[in-house]
Amino acid sequence: MSHRLILAGAAIAAAGACFSAAGATAEFVVMGANSSHGTMRAMLCTQEERFPNGCKLALAVPARVEGTSLVFDNLAPGRYALSVIHDEDDTRSLGVSRLTGKPKGIGFSNNVTGPGGVPTFGLAAVDVNSAGFRQTVKLHAFAFGR
16 A cells, blocks of 8 residues: 555656646846845736736845846746846845945846836736746846935
């Protein structure tokens, strides 16, 4: 009986692995950081969510001045929009970095901006399909919170 349970467990695990491998992947390579200090904080929204900062999907990875890779795995194919901030001083806020005295860099998928710097979901939306998606995002300095 335990042998059957082990085989059933292995079959379920294999099915789960196949399911997760079937999800789409979106990779955004963030360029233009002032330094390798701090964290790249990113959010990936669906159209139903409150873009740019009311997204369920979020990543925080160490910043790299030569380019920071943000990878969202196991996504359902569809339209998504990315927002990212280079939080150099790890204060979890926009504004001027306490480390460099420069405005923190922010960026959006499609490298778009809108009035006041923030684009609409429609401008920033990208199509992620089962084949995956890759885009380079350039950070821009906006002096929010000054």
